[in-house]
Amino acid sequence: MTERSGSGSGPAHKTLEIGMALLIAAFGLVVIFGSLKAGINWGAEGPRAGFFPFYVGAAIVGASAINLWHAQRDDDGRLFAEWGQLRQVMSVVVPTAIYVGSMPFIGLYVASMVFIAWFMRWLGGYRWLTTIAIAVGMPVLTYLVFERWFLVPLPKGPLEEWLGL
């Protein structure tokens, strides 16, 4: 991992540090709230279910408060990442989210084929022949290795049903 203060523009590292500390603190508050619901006092069976997580939540909030203080105090002008870099990251996150979201409906194999093909063609700029060879080859290999060899069932969709797999 590298963080560089390049010449380009992008979100400040400080902003992200603060955001992250606040996000973690919010998570800590959710943990505290959930623990209170489960009970944090002493019951017939000893400390109740929320006892341990309550203090864990309190520690998260406490540590985040200190991290927030540090984040606000230390500003070295670094960038979190340049906008171009973030675009690159999002160009993977968004399609992966679509890939993962479509899996329950069209199955893992078809989703993987489309995903690999999209990735190679759009981001990698490969020729159609190479793209199709890998996009089809990988799921076929996956089927043989996982389902046939290791007997691990993977999610299937209408196509596999139609093929009788």
Next chain:
Amino acid sequence: MEELANLFHGFAVALQPYNIMLMIIGITLGVIIGVLPGLGGANGVAILLPLTFSMPPTSAIIMLSCIYWGALFGGAITSILFNIPGEPWSVATTFDGYPMAQQGKPGEALTAAFTSSFVGALFAVIMITLVAPLVASFALRFGPAEKFAVYFLAFCSFVGLSKEPPFKTIAAMMMGFALAAVGLDSITGQLRLTFGVTELLNGFDFLIAVIGLFGIGEILLTMEEGLAFRGGNAAINLRVVLQTWRELPAYWMTSLRSCLIGCWMGITPAGATPASFMSYGIAKRLSRRCNNFGKGEIEGVIAPETAAHAAGTAALLPMLSLGVPGSPTAAVLLGGLLIWGLQPGPMLFVEQKEFVWGLIASMYLGNLAGLIVVLTCVPIFAAILRVPFGIIAPLILVLCAIGAYSVHNSTFDVMLMLVFGVLGYLLKKCNYPLAPLVLAIVLGDKAEEAFRQSLLGSQGSLGVFFSNGLVSTIMALGLVALFWSLIQEGYSRLRTSMA
């Protein structure tokens, strides 16, 4: 003597043809994982763990531990040939390994790295063989308070020895504890922190977290860098290997020192990465050719590689004998043991002798097999690196999705994996360490159970953690580890004021 007989029995188990085949497959997969950017040992083991559910536990752990050895070997290949450390513990190897390769000596550098790795691992395995049963028999006397003290020591060591800011380590670790607490409470049987979401009844599986945090997170980081590989040729032949082997005994002192550093750092559990840096630093300070370090000095390859492998292997000692893993990969292996219905810890040596000694024997054989595989197949592995990232990245992402799905056959887990992936990217960018988070997810339940049982026995008094010499000592060591950086700072201030 009984241990020796057990070990020979272990060799008989590990030498079964099926297990030897798994060993070779494991090493090969491990090296590929080590070579590929965006895949690490912990992540590789996590992705492939579901494949082993149908195997007998001994065979499964042999294959998984061999993936681990392979990943440790694989990191050196990319460091030396391409100046890309595939694993964090290979960073120190790039300092001298890459200059050696540029000077036309990649074969020497690779042979030195692989042989040193083997020596480091062998030293640590011998140590495990001799010490683990003693530690385990000692640990059999542990009650809940002592068990919690050991967990406390492990977690405090992460805070004290981590190079990240301590409060970030604490925040990350506590998040792991909180995630581990989600779902059914094992003591009262009550649901907690699920907020009515049925998918959370079973809690967060550490495998999903590991695949997301390490696998997806690393890919996102790599995408940001727009990584491009420029591969070189890995010329390595028998003549180069033999010639380098003739040179290596001259550096026995460096090797021995690195072995000891590695073993210590592996057990404590600081891990392979600080071990490799510390070993490199000390070798540089003590070497007669210290001015040549960073310019292609073979000793600068031997020191970090030996220490990293010794640490990586030694990390399995606390996992086997106490049930506390010394590294993230050991934590994943520990999770595997739990999935196979085995209880890691001292009772393993009593109840599952065949498993433990089969694993220890496989460590000897797996490392030997690893040395042979990597020495003979370097050009093939180096060729993997010439496959562009645009092809490798989607394949890794698909593999991660398969790995996450296979854990519980649930597509919800695959979505969770992506959430953990984005979280891992953000946490890494903000310098939050991921290893304590994963360790806390794996061990959170057990640490909490020991804590609550101790309190139950003492009617709520925290004095139970200082009630006898043993538990007090472990807790005190934990507190020292927790405040280690403050102690160091205070000591150096005292020395300056005295001077």
